[in-house]
Amino acid sequence: MEVLTENIVIYSFIAILFVSIVYFYVRKEKKNSKIVEEKIKIAKEEGLHEPVSLHPVVDVNSCIQTGACISACPEHDILGILNGKATTINASHCVGHGACFHACPTHAITLCIGTEKRGVDIPHVDQSFETNVPGIYIAGEIGGMGLIRNAVEQGKQAVENLAKKIDKHIQADYDIIIIGAGPAGISASLTAKKHNLKAITLEQDSLGGTVFTFPRKKIVMTSPMDIPLYGKVKLRETTKMELLDLWNNVLGKNEIVIKEQSKVESIVFQDKRFVVETTSKEKFTTRNVLLSIGRSGTTRKLNIPGEMSEKVAYRLLEPELISDKKIVVVGGGDSAIETALLLMDQNQVTLSYRGESFGRIKVGNNQKIKEAIAQKQIDVRFNTNLKSIEDDKVKIVDLLSGEVTDLENDQVYIFAGGELPTQFLEKAGIRVDKKFGEAVLKHD
Numbered sequence: 001m002e003v004l005t006e007n008i009v010i011y012s013f014i015a016i017l018f019v020s021i022v023y024f025y026v027r028k029e030k031k032n033s034k035i036v037e038e039k040i041k042i043a044k045e046e047g048l049h050e051p052v053s054l055h056p057v058v059d060v061n062s063c064i065q066t067g068a069c070i071s072a073c074p075e076h077d078i079l080g081i082l083n084g085k086a087t088t089i090n091a092s093h094c095v096g097h098g099a100c101f102h103a104c105p106t107h108a109i110t111l112c113i114g115t116e117k118r119g120v121d122i123p124h125v126d127q128s129f130e131t132n133v134p135g136i137y138i139a140g141e142i143g144g145m146g147l148i149r150n151a152v153e154q155g156k157q158a159v160e161n162l163a164k165k166i167d168k169h170i171q172a173d174y175d176i177i178i179i180g181a182g183p184a185g186i187s188a189s190l191t192a193k194k195h196n197l198k199a200i201t202l203e204q205d206s207l208g209g210t211v212f213t214f215p216r217k218k219i220v221m222t223s224p225m226d227i228p229l230y231g232k233v234k235l236r237e238t239t240k241m242e243l244l245d246l247w248n249n250v251l252g253k254n255e256i257v258i259k260e261q262s263k264v265e266s267i268v269f270q271d272k273r274f275v276v277e278t279t280s281k282e283k284f285t286t287r288n289v290l291l292s293i294g295r296s297g298t299t300r301k302l303n304i305p306g307e308m309s310e311k312v313a314y315r316l317l318e319p320e321l322i323s324d325k326k327i328v329v330v331g332g333g334d335s336a337i338e339t340a341l342l343l344m345d346q347n348q349v350t351l352s353y354r355g356e357s358f359g360r361i362k363v364g365n366n367q368k369i370k371e372a373i374a375q376k377q378i379d380v381r382f383n384t385n386l387k388s389i390e391d392d393k394v395k396i397v398d399l400l401s402g403e404v405t406d407l408e409n410d411q412v413y414i415f416a417g418g419e420l421p422t423q424f425l426e427k428a429g430i431r432v433d434k435k436f437g438e439a440v441l442k443h444d
């Protein structure tokens with residue numbers, strides 16, 4: 001009898017322990033799912049849930065919720081677990097590392113480009129990276145494949161391919177003009193030098209491309225890569241500055257000058273060669289063109305006096321380093337509003353917008369800017385345009401009354417929209433196809 005009672009106590013204890021474990025596990029799962037659900041809701045409101053380019057697609061039938069994909073992803077909140085299955089949250093922030101693809105033990109992840117709802121424009125290229133326009137090549141992220149390592153590899157391969165076909169009988173200033181100096185363009189410039197090609201690289205902004213725009217503290221994830229004229233780089237985790245220093249050093253040692261602040265406006269085929277023209281009306285002729293222009297597009301300028309001043313910028317890199325300044329932000333879209341919001345605590349910010357109210361902006365931004373206006377943290381001036389930029393002030397014109405006012409000013413940020421890379425490609429005659437969720441990397 002005593003033994004029986006003892007057994008009942010032991011079994012009851014085990015049963016209670018088991019039920020408690022299951023209860024607490026399920027409770028934790030539910031709690032985590034709720035958090036992920038909330039994050040997805042916010043991502044949808046902010047337009048970040050729908051992917052813009054490469055992104056993971058989870059096969060829910062194969063997913064067994066190990067969470068390996070989430071731990072492997074170097075970016076933040078791209079994936080989460082919802083009701084026991086992996087799912088995307090801020091899919092538009094995916095840069096295509098593919099770490100989730102490799103980490104999933106059940107092969108439940110495929111890396112796709114575009115979705116049924118949002119197609120992605122990809123230029124048509126053959127195996128040598130040549131487009132349908134003979135002589136124009138494409139490398140890097142504009143071709144559909146993200147990541148620094150891929151861009152470096154493609155820049156190198158594209159130039160190696162075209163180097164075999166150069167026709168010296170054609171009269172032109174250059175063998176190749178490289179447009180864009182991100183990882184792909186830098187690698188292409190080095191390869192051109194290696195093959196003794198006469199080349200010039202034109203960059204609308206600064207050397208480094210998208211990498212230049214990373215925050216100083218961002219950890220850059222990469223895989224070992226082969227930099228032409230430098231050799232193997234075995235970095236896996238690095239920083240923006242380390243990468244930029246490396247590129248500057250190898251370009252300097254090889255006496256390669258990248259022409260910054262040179263935006264290419266048109267590429268025209270004329271007399272068997274290409275005429276490449278920049279916005280400052282400089283013209284160059286070339287036998288081949290390599291487009292390594294990335295996917296970010298090009299910013300539109302206001303074309304007003306003083307816009308060339310050093311205090312004018314078209315993006316905000318490190319808001320935490322800017323304080324006690326009188327700042328004018330121009331524009332009425334999300335970028336302008338986000339910039340004004342980031343700067344308002346430490347600076348005096350005026351937002352100038354030519355419209356009479358903000359148009360299609362993210363719900364979160366709409367709410368925050370309304371609060372900032374109510375709290376007088378940002379001075380918003382609708383129906384205004386910037387007329388000119390001077391050393392210590394700007395002139396703002398009221399579009400309704402025509403009145404011009406002077407505003408004391410230290411810095412100007414302009415967000416006036418821009419041209420998509422697709423428009424640029426099509427202007428040059430390159431065929432662009434839309435991809436609606438096509439698999440780029442999948443398990444057999």
Ligand SMILES: Cc1cc2nc3c(=O)[nH]c(=O)nc-3n(C[C@H](O)[C@H](O)[C@H](O)COP(=O)(O)OP(=O)(O)OC[C@H]3O[C@@H](n4cnc5c(N)ncnc54)[C@H](O)[C@@H]3O)c2cc1C
Pocket residue numbers: 095139140141142145146147148149151179180181182183184185202203204205206208209210211219220221222262263264265292293294295296297298424
């Ligand atoms: C937030 C973020 C984080 C990322 N993190 C990582 C990471 O950790 N690891 C990683 O491997 N990748 C990362 N990436 C992806 C990586 O930055 C890109 O895949 C890579 O920079 C693509 O290189 P690219 O040379 O093809 O294009 P880009 O780097 O975009 O360079 C294109 C250049 O072309 C110029 N250009 C465009 N049009 C013209 C024109 N008409 N005339 C002249 N110049 C022009 C642009 O100004 C730009 O400098 C990240 C991307 C983002 C947005």
